[in-house]
Amino acid sequence: MIGNTMSQTVVLGVIGSDAHVVGITILEQAFSAAGFDVVNLGVQTSQEQFAEAAADHDAGAVLVSSLYGHAEQDCQGFHQVLEEAGVDAVTYIGGNLAVGQDDFEQTRRTFRELGFDRVFDSETDPEEAIAALRQDLEITPTESERVSVSS
Amino acid sequence: MIGNTMSQTVVLGVIGSDAHVVGITILEQAFSAAGFDVVNLGVQTSQEQFAEAAADHDAGAVLVSSLYGHAEQDCQGFHQVLEEAGVDAVTYIGGNLAVGQDDFEQTRRTFRELGFDRVFDSETDPEEAIAALRQDLEITPTESERVSVSS
Amino acid sequence: MxxxxxxxxxxxxxxxxxxxxxxxxxxxxxxxxxxxxxxxxxxxxxxxxxxxxxxxxxxxxxxxxxxxxxxxxxxxxxxxxxxxxxxxxxxxxxxxxxxxxxxxxxxxxxxxxxxxxxxxxxxxxxxxxxxxxxxxxxxxxxxxxxxxxxxxxxxxxxxxxxxxxxxxxxxxxxxxxxxxxxxxxxxxxxxxxxxxxxxxxxxxxxxxxxxxxxxxxxxxxxxxxxxxxxxxxxxxxxxxxxxxxxxxxxxxxxxxxxxxxxxxxxxxxxxxxxxxxxxxxxxxxxxxxxxxxxxxxxxxxxxxxxxxxxxxxxxxxxxxxxxxxxxxxxxxxxxxxxxxxxxxxxIEQDIDIDGIEDEQELIERETRCLMETIHEHGDGDVVQGTIEAFDSGALDVPFAPSDSAKGAVLPARDDDGRVRIFEWADLEMDDDIKEIHKARLSRRADTEGRDQSFRMVADDVDAISDGKLIGRPRSTQSQEGA
Amino acid sequence: MxxxxxxxxxxxxxxxxxxxxxxxxxxxxxxxxxxxxxxxxxxxxxxxxxxxxxxxxxxxxxxxxxxxxxxxxxxxxxxxxxxxxxxxxxxxxxxxxxxxxxxxxxxxxxxxxxxxxxxxxxxxxxxxxxxxxxxxxxxxxxxxxxxxxxxxxxxxxxxxxxxxxxxxxxxxxxxxxxxxxxxxxxxxxxxxxxxxxxxxxxxxxxxxxxxxxxxxxxxxxxxxxxxxxxxxxxxxxxxxxxxxxxxxxxxxxxxxxxxxxxxxxxxxxxxxxxxxxxxxxxxxxxxxxxxxxxxxxxxxxxxxxxxxxxxxxxxxxxxxxxxxxxxxxxxxxxxxxxxxxxxxxxIEQDIDIDGIEDEQELIERETRCLMETIHEHGDGDVVQGTIEAFDSGALDVPFAPSDSAKGAVLPARDDDGRVRIFEWADLEMDDDIKEIHKARLSRRADTEGRDQSFRMVADDVDAISDGKLIGRPRSTQSQEGA
Missing domain, CATH: 3.20.20.240 (Methylmalonyl-CoA mutase)
Incomplete structure (x- = not known):
């Protein structure tokens, strides 16, 4: 699969019962300004709502935000739900992903194992996510995995 | 000895190496306003300077202030020095008289034993000292000892 | 209804x-x-x-x-x-x-x-x-x-x-x-x-x-x-x-x-x-x-x-x-x-800061615009007016998670740190008031040597927790320092 | 010399x-x-x-x-x-x-x-x-x-x-x-x-x-x-x-x-x-x-x-x-x-409080009076002028423990909490400036329903450690409270 043919549509949302809206609003603005088509599902979005929106819009990327510390629980089985809906998109997650976030590398491994292509902490600038997504949508996922992300 | 014949002159000073001037300035003003003749010796006043001034002015009262916590040491033998100089005055002491001033009653006893007629803590209003002095200078010292001082 | x-x-x-x-x-x-x-x-x-x-x-x-x-x-x-x-x-x-x-x-x-x-x-x-x-x-x-x-x-x-x-x-x-x-x-x-x-x-x-x-x-x-x-x-x-x-x-x-x-x-x-x-x-x-x-x-x-x-x-x-x-x-x-x-x-000091009256007048005018649009949206009924005005976006709240508000309006601080509106979306407001906000934000953009953009919004959201009122770009901040 | x-x-x-x-x-x-x-x-x-x-x-x-x-x-x-x-x-x-x-x-x-x-x-x-x-x-x-x-x-x-x-x-x-x-x-x-x-x-x-x-x-x-x-x-x-x-x-x-x-x-x-x-x-x-x-x-x-x-x-x-x-x-x-x-x-806010210029002018006039008296006491020499002015009390510092200063001048706060001079002693100052201080302290005395006295000085010394700026008498404070 060659990135250039991939959709420039990005589905954004805050997963679970989390109601933190500021970050997702900023991300929506940043990705729009960077030329992406953004579908912002807002806060308190279920796995199914992500999958449905990604399928409907043939999204190239699904960006999940979580700031209340329950991300691991909220994302269990998420990639299976996406697959079942026929979604073939790059998936990122970012935010405060664990309650006692002492070791982010451990957190990153956890979410990589859940199936996310990239994992960001809450200090990440939108620019960094945009740069990563540009790369991931234009080159094969296998190569993208070799790119080191500093966060 | 009848109080009415006693001198209305009050000698004030901060004893020892103590340089706290604010309290003594306020006291000077308060006693002057109350009609006393005030001799303010200022800060860092020695026992001998108190005695000399009290003798020179035939003082009715010697008021000693101490705020730096070394009053007990600074006042050892003070009443003997006064007596040797021929001073026959009411003596008060007030301020932060002990470093860890947990039990003021204990502190009061200590300074009463050193010879002071009245002992005040640092929260005492000048009015209270003035009222006490008016009493002490008009009635016999024996009776004045029965007056309870709240401080 | x-x-x-x-x-x-x-x-x-x-x-x-x-x-x-x-x-x-x-x-x-x-x-x-x-x-x-x-x-x-x-x-x-x-x-x-x-x-x-x-x-x-x-x-x-x-x-x-x-x-x-x-x-x-x-x-x-x-x-x-x-x-x-x-x-x-x-x-x-x-x-x-x-x-x-x-x-x-x-x-x-x-x-x-x-x-x-x-x-x-x-x-x-x-x-x-x-x-x-x-x-x-x-x-x-x-x-x-x-x-x-x-x-x-x-x-x-x-x-x-x-x-x-x-x-x-x-x-x-x-x-x-x-x-x-x-x-x-x-x-x-x-x-x-x-x-x-x-x-x-x-x-x-x-x-x-x-x-x-x-x-x-x-x-x-x-x-x-x-x-x-x-x-x-x-x-x-x-x-x-x-x-x-x-x-x-x-x-x-x-x-x-x-x-x-x-x-x-x-x-x-x-x-x-x-x-x-x-x-x-x-x-x-x-x-x-x-x-x-x-x-x-x-x-x-x-x-x-x-x-x-x-x-x-x-x-x-x-x-x-x-x-x-x-x-x-x-x-x-x-x-x-x-x-x-x-x-x-x-509180007992007589602290009267210049510019409070002007700012108050601006706030009052803006508020009256919003109250007027609510009145019109509801044909005089404040309940219907509020519902309809939120629905049309004529009334909106920034960063609103609710589906009842568009949440499309975006604020940013001006060069003095006052909150202005950077993205109006469909918020009802007199044009001359919008011009005032735009001019204020433009002065900030000049100070910072960057365009007005959502970056200001993002920087402002984090500014106080980062120790400042205004989310200046880093280059401006380092110029400020000793 | x-x-x-x-x-x-x-x-x-x-x-x-x-x-x-x-x-x-x-x-x-x-x-x-x-x-x-x-x-x-x-x-x-x-x-x-x-x-x-x-x-x-x-x-x-x-x-x-x-x-x-x-x-x-x-x-x-x-x-x-x-x-x-x-x-x-x-x-x-x-x-x-x-x-x-x-x-x-x-x-x-x-x-x-x-x-x-x-x-x-x-x-x-x-x-x-x-x-x-x-x-x-x-x-x-x-x-x-x-x-x-x-x-x-x-x-x-x-x-x-x-x-x-x-x-x-x-x-x-x-x-x-x-x-x-x-x-x-x-x-x-x-x-x-x-x-x-x-x-x-x-x-x-x-x-x-x-x-x-x-x-x-x-x-x-x-x-x-x-x-x-x-x-x-x-x-x-x-x-x-x-x-x-x-x-x-x-x-x-x-x-x-x-x-x-x-x-x-x-x-x-x-x-x-x-x-x-x-x-x-x-x-x-x-x-x-x-x-x-x-x-x-x-x-x-x-x-x-x-x-x-x-x-x-x-x-x-x-x-x-x-x-x-x-x-x-x-x-x-x-x-x-x-x-x-x-x-x-x-610091980036534009905070310009009314009355600062007037107060600054008063402070400048007072300072010039004191500098002038120093000049005169020393016949133009600032060292001799300072020594002589302190000696005469024309220059003085409140609550000074030193024998070199009279320490006879006494300050008190006015009704806005500004420090004024309650007892001038021998401090050199133009009469009209003294009148300004007196009027300000008189306004405070009216507010508090008491005479100007050393009590204000004593109350002011302790006020900030007691949680206020101005040392009001207790009765006034309780009126203030809810």
């Missing part, structure tokens, strides 16, 4: 009976008996009277724990050690979602383990008697604070339980708090709450109502907050409420904050009926706090200074531990005392 | 040789070698340059412990965790009394036991090499702060040791600090200190000198403090000092404090020679602090706010533990960060 009309008595009784059957403690409520109970309370526990007769800002913290004994101990501590003038009882999240069963489980677990298994006081579960024990134990007025879209049972029980002040409103406890409750639904439910407060008021028990001013707590332009306060104030007045405290959350620019509080009081007096006593409450900074108690105390200090100049009737204080969430009682009391010290040192 | 004249070179050398023989480390000083040493220091350790080129207020704490390693660790901590821009080294009391032997005993005991047996850093005992170790270890400029009437040997050693800033002066380190040192004596000794700083300055090493502005720290009327700053600045300039930082201690009324700092800078530029670079330093409240860290943080917050509006070149911060004396390093850093947060949030 729901309109801004007083709920008729029989309808009030019908709803009251219905909602009181939602949880067992509902049956404890007896209106006549409750009136007698309120009449038995001493003057210094009558919230509206204490607040309205104060001649300097009264301080109130936030606080709520699940067990009654613990809540009494906590409020006693804040009253004694924090010298709080007014006290709060913050309600737990399950109760806010009307999940009284889950709240009951949490409360029972709290009683067994002694741990705070709920994030607030489940007043419905404690019931009328539990509330009264609290009211009797504390020697000051207490307000119910929550965030509940459907607070009907909570109101019925806490009013009967002796509370005389109740925070919230159909917009201010919907838009910032919940995604999918419709505005029509929350307005209808809050009409009941207000009508119940009105029923007590008619019997001489003036229940104080306090719309939640800070809304989303993040760079809310003052005129948007004030318009929503006026709407909620009008809705409450229609139902018979006569003591209304309009709220405002600090944005951090002293001139704008003082101007906004002045405008809030002035427009409140103007838009609300004469028979309503309008007071104001100032919330210390509700956005992100620095992760450092020393710096947090600086934020609190600026809040106290602003309160000393603006002199609202009440100040809701923050604690130095704001960053980490719920503070210890010591930190909570410490925030109260820091605020008290700043206010008491500054 | 001592006059305001530059010490001749041979006399400078004679005194220098003499005082350096007072303690063994004096012989380590070699002026030429010291110049080379200063030239080797990087730009960011050059105190005058860093201070004079800053474009926002730099923060500096107070700190001094006896052992070198501990002092390095303490300053590193305050630089890193407190983000102090400038660092201090506070000297111990024995050194201030020139008791170098006792300081040596204390230092040795500190080294043996690891305890702080001295209340500061005995720089003379540490000698030139010890000072240089400190200068090299810390990545910021460091000032010597002390309170020494005769600081000649301390200056000789610390200047050679690489320090480029030195607090104090013949009046400001005499009148508030000591009872029986005559002014003539301290002026003569400080002429040497200033001349030594001037000698370094002539060789390109601009030693910054900082007269101690707060004086007795208790309700000092701004014009008295400013006049003494101008005198000490002039004396230093005569001896060749070219970087002078005039000081001012917060009185707590924002309008008066901003006006005073403006006046200090303006009159400093006017009265000091053109070749002197004049900067200002603002000391956070030097009077009694509340015995409560939360309330102390409120006092610090008001200080930060004042600094943000007045924008002095430097701020000396207080810690929340001020009440109990020397703070822990954590509390010290905390005071720095609270101040930083308030300044950084408020």
């Amino acid at each position: 729901i309109r801004d009309e007083r709920i008729p008595s029989d309808e009030l009784r019908r709803i009251d009976d219905e909602i009181r059957s939602n949880w067992e403690t509902g049956s404890e409520v007896d209106f006549e008996e409750a009136i007698s109970y309120h009449e038995s309370l001493p003057d210094h526990k009558r919230f509206a009277d204490v607040l309205e007769s104060a001649d300097k800002p009264l301080l109130q913290p936030r606080a709520g724990v699940p067990r009654l004994d613990d809540q009494i101990e906590l409020l006693e501590y804040l009253h004694r050690e924090g010298q709080a003038d007014l006290l709060p009882t913050t309600i737990d999240s399950y109760t806010r979602d009307n999940e009284y069963g889950k709240a009951q489980e949490g409360l029972e677990k709290a009683r067994e383990t002694g741990e705070d298994t709920l994030n607030g006081f489940p007043a419905v579960n404690h019931g009328v008697d539990g509330c009264r024990e609290l009211i009797e134990a504390i020697d000051a007025p207490i307000e119910v604070r929550h965030g509940t879209p459907d607070a009907r049972l909570l109101a019925a029980i806490t009013f009967a339980g002796g509370f005389q002040s109740f925070e919230g409103g159909p917009i201010s406890y919907n838009i910032p708090y919940t995604k999918r409750h419709g505005l029509e639904e929350t307005i209808e439910r809050w009409q009941f709450v207000d009508r119940l407060a009105g029923a007590y008021t008619e019997r001489g028990v003036r229940i104080n109502r306090e719309p939640f001013g800070p809304l989303t707590g993040t760079l809310v332009p003052p005129s948007i907050a004030i318009a929503i306060m006026l709407v909620e104030g009008k809705l409450a007045a229609t139902q018979g409420v006569r003591s209304i405290t309009l709220g405002y959350g600090q944005v951090g620019n002293v001139v704008q904050d003082v101007a906004a509080l002045n405008a809030l009081q002035k427009l409140g007096d103007e838009y609300l009926p004469d028979e309503v006593v309008v007071t104001t409450v100032f919330h210390e900074w509700m956005g992100g706090f620095p992760p450092d108690e020393a710096r947090a105390n600086g934020v609190i200090g600026l809040g106290g200074m602003t309160a000393a100049i603006a002199r609202p009737d009440k100040v809701i204080t923050k604690s130095p531990q704001e960053f980490q969430g719920v503070p210890t009682k010591e930190a909570n009391a410490s925030g109260l005392r820091t605020t008290r010290q700043v206010i008491d040192m500054a | 001592i006059r305001d004249e530059r010490i001749p070179s041979d006399e400078l050398r004679r005194i220098d040789d003499e005082i350096r023989s007072n303690w063994e480390t004096g012989s380590e000083v070699d002026f030429e070698e010291a110049i080379s040493y200063h030239e080797s220091l990087p730009d960011h350790k050059r105190f005058a340059d860093v201070l004079e080129s800053a474009d926002k207020p730099l923060l500096q704490p107070r700190a001094g412990v006896p052992r070198l390693d501990d002092q390095i660790e303490l300053l590193e901590y305050l630089h890193r965790e407190g983000q102090a821009d400038l660092l201090p080294t506070t000297i111990d009391s024995y050194t201030r009394d020139n008791e170098y032997g006792k300081a040596q005993e204390g230092l040795e005991k500190a080294r043996e036991t690891g305890e702080d047996t001295l209340n500061g850093f005995p720089a003379v005992n540490h000698g030139v090499d010890g000072c240089r170790e400190l200068i090299e270890a810390i990545d910021a400029p460091i000032e010597v702060r002390h309170g020494t009437p005769d600081a000649r040997l301390l200056a000789a050693i610390t200047f050679a040791g690489g320090f480029q800033s030195f607090e104090g002066g013949p009046i400001s380190y005499n009148i508030p600090y000591t009872k029986r040192h005559g002014l003539e004596e301290t002026i003569e000794r400080w002429q040497f200190v200033d001349r030594l700083a001037g000698a370094y300055t002539e060789r390109g090493v601009r030693i910054n000198r900082e007269p101690f502005g707060p004086l007795t720290g208790t309700l000092v009327p701004p014009s008295i403090a400013i006049a003494i700053m101008l005198v000490e600045g002039k004396l230093a300039a005569t001896q060749g000092v070219r970087s002078i930082t005039l000081g001012y201690g917060q009185v707590g009324n924002v309008v008066q404090d901003v006006a005073a700092l403006n006046a200090l800078q303006k009159l400093g530029d006017e009265y000091l020679p053109d070749e002197v670079v004049v900067t200002t330093v603002f000391h956070e409240w030097m009077g009694g602090f509340p015995p409560d860290e939360a309330r102390a943080n409120g006092v610090i917050g008001l200080g930060g706010m004042t600094a943000a509006i007045a924008r002095p070149d430097k701020v000396i911060t207080k810690s929340p533990q001020e009440f109990q004396g020397v703070p822990t390093k954590e509390a010290n850093a905390s005071g720095l960060r609270t101040t930083r947060q308030v300044i950084d949030m408020a």
Whole structure:
């Protein structure tokens, strides 16, 4: 699969019962300004709502935000739900992903194992996510995995 | 000895190496306003300077202030020095008289034993000292000892 | 179609009976008996009277724990050690979602383990008697604070339980708090709450109502907050409420904050009926706090200074531990005392800052534009106007999670740190006002040598927790340094 | 008779040789070698340059412990965790009394036991090499702060040791600090200190000198403090000092404090020679602090706010533990960060308070009266004029313990909390200015329903530590309350 043919549509949302809206609003603005088509599902979005929106819009990327510390629980089985809906998109997650976030590398491994292509902490600038997504949508996922992300 | 014949002159000073001037300035003003003749010796006043001034002015009262916590040491033998100089005055002491001033009653006893007629803590209003002095200078010292001082 | 009309008595009784059957403690409520109970309370526990007769800002913290004994101990501590003038009882999240069963489980677990298994006081579960024990134990007025879209049972029980002040409103406890409750639904439910407060008021028990001013707590332009306060104030007045405290959350620019509080009081007096006593409450900074108690105390200090100049009737204080969430009682009391010290040192000074009148005039003009569009959207009915104006985006709140608001308007600070509107979306506003905002933001862009963009918004959101008011780009900041 | 004249070179050398023989480390000083040493220091350790080129207020704490390693660790901590821009080294009391032997005993005991047996850093005992170790270890400029009437040997050693800033002066380190040192004596000794700083300055090493502005720290009327700053600045300039930082201690009324700092800078530029670079330093409240860290943080917050509006070149911060004396390093850093947060949030706001210009004009007129009387008392010589004016009481400092000042003038706050003069004694002042003060104090007396009296003075001295700015009588306070 060659990135250039991939959709420039990005589905954004805050997963679970989390109601933190500021970050997702900023991300929506940043990705729009960077030329992406953004579908912002807002806060308190279920796995199914992500999958449905990604399928409907043939999204190239699904960006999940979580700031209340329950991300691991909220994302269990998420990639299976996406697959079942026929979604073939790059998936990122970012935010405060664990309650006692002492070791982010451990957190990153956890979410990589859940199936996310990239994992960001809450200090990440939108620019960094945009740069990563540009790369991931234009080159094969296998190569993208070799790119080191500093966060 | 009848109080009415006693001198209305009050000698004030901060004893020892103590340089706290604010309290003594306020006291000077308060006693002057109350009609006393005030001799303010200022800060860092020695026992001998108190005695000399009290003798020179035939003082009715010697008021000693101490705020730096070394009053007990600074006042050892003070009443003997006064007596040797021929001073026959009411003596008060007030301020932060002990470093860890947990039990003021204990502190009061200590300074009463050193010879002071009245002992005040640092929260005492000048009015209270003035009222006490008016009493002490008009009635016999024996009776004045029965007056309870709240401080 | 729901309109801004007083709920008729029989309808009030019908709803009251219905909602009181939602949880067992509902049956404890007896209106006549409750009136007698309120009449038995001493003057210094009558919230509206204490607040309205104060001649300097009264301080109130936030606080709520699940067990009654613990809540009494906590409020006693804040009253004694924090010298709080007014006290709060913050309600737990399950109760806010009307999940009284889950709240009951949490409360029972709290009683067994002694741990705070709920994030607030489940007043419905404690019931009328539990509330009264609290009211009797504390020697000051207490307000119910929550965030509940459907607070009907909570109101019925806490009013009967002796509370005389109740925070919230159909917009201010919907838009910032919940995604999918419709505005029509929350307005209808809050009409009941207000009508119940009105029923007590008619019997001489003036229940104080306090719309939640800070809304989303993040760079809310003052005129948007004030318009929503006026709407909620009008809705409450229609139902018979006569003591209304309009709220405002600090944005951090002293001139704008003082101007906004002045405008809030002035427009409140103007838009609300004469028979309503309008007071104001100032919330210390509700956005992100620095992760450092020393710096947090600086934020609190600026809040106290602003309160000393603006002199609202009440100040809701923050604690130095704001960053980490719920503070210890010591930190909570410490925030109260820091605020008290700043206010008491500054309030007798004659501090009149240039530009406050101009800023106030701008805020008033903006607010009038919004009130006018609400009026037009509803053909004169404020309920329909509010629903329609939110629907069209003519009325909007930045960073609103609710589906009832577009959340498309975006704020940014100008070069002095005042909150302006960067993205208007469909917000109704006179063109010349939009030009003023644009010119102000353009001056900031010039200072920073960058275009106006969402980057400013993003930088501003984090600025105070990063130690500044304005989110300058890094290059500008380093130029500033020594 | 001592006059305001530059010490001749041979006399400078004679005194220098003499005082350096007072303690063994004096012989380590070699002026030429010291110049080379200063030239080797990087730009960011050059105190005058860093201070004079800053474009926002730099923060500096107070700190001094006896052992070198501990002092390095303490300053590193305050630089890193407190983000102090400038660092201090506070000297111990024995050194201030020139008791170098006792300081040596204390230092040795500190080294043996690891305890702080001295209340500061005995720089003379540490000698030139010890000072240089400190200068090299810390990545910021460091000032010597002390309170020494005769600081000649301390200056000789610390200047050679690489320090480029030195607090104090013949009046400001005499009148508030000591009872029986005559002014003539301290002026003569400080002429040497200033001349030594001037000698370094002539060789390109601009030693910054900082007269101690707060004086007795208790309700000092701004014009008295400013006049003494101008005198000490002039004396230093005569001896060749070219970087002078005039000081001012917060009185707590924002309008008066901003006006005073403006006046200090303006009159400093006017009265000091053109070749002197004049900067200002603002000391956070030097009077009694509340015995409560939360309330102390409120006092610090008001200080930060004042600094943000007045924008002095430097701020000396207080810690929340001020009440109990020397703070822990954590509390010290905390005071720095609270101040930083308030300044950084408020400094970009356009806060222009009404009445500052009028108050500044009054302060300037008062200061000119005092400078004029000094001029007249000395027939144009500022040294003789100062000595004679203090002697006659035409120049005076309230609450001065020194026998060199009458200490007969008494301040009290007016109804806005500005410091006025209640008892003029023999202080020289135009009658119309006295009338202004009298009218202001009379307004306060009316508000409080009591006569102007020393009671106001007494109440004001304790007010801030009791939680207020103005010492109102209790009956007025309870009227104020809710």
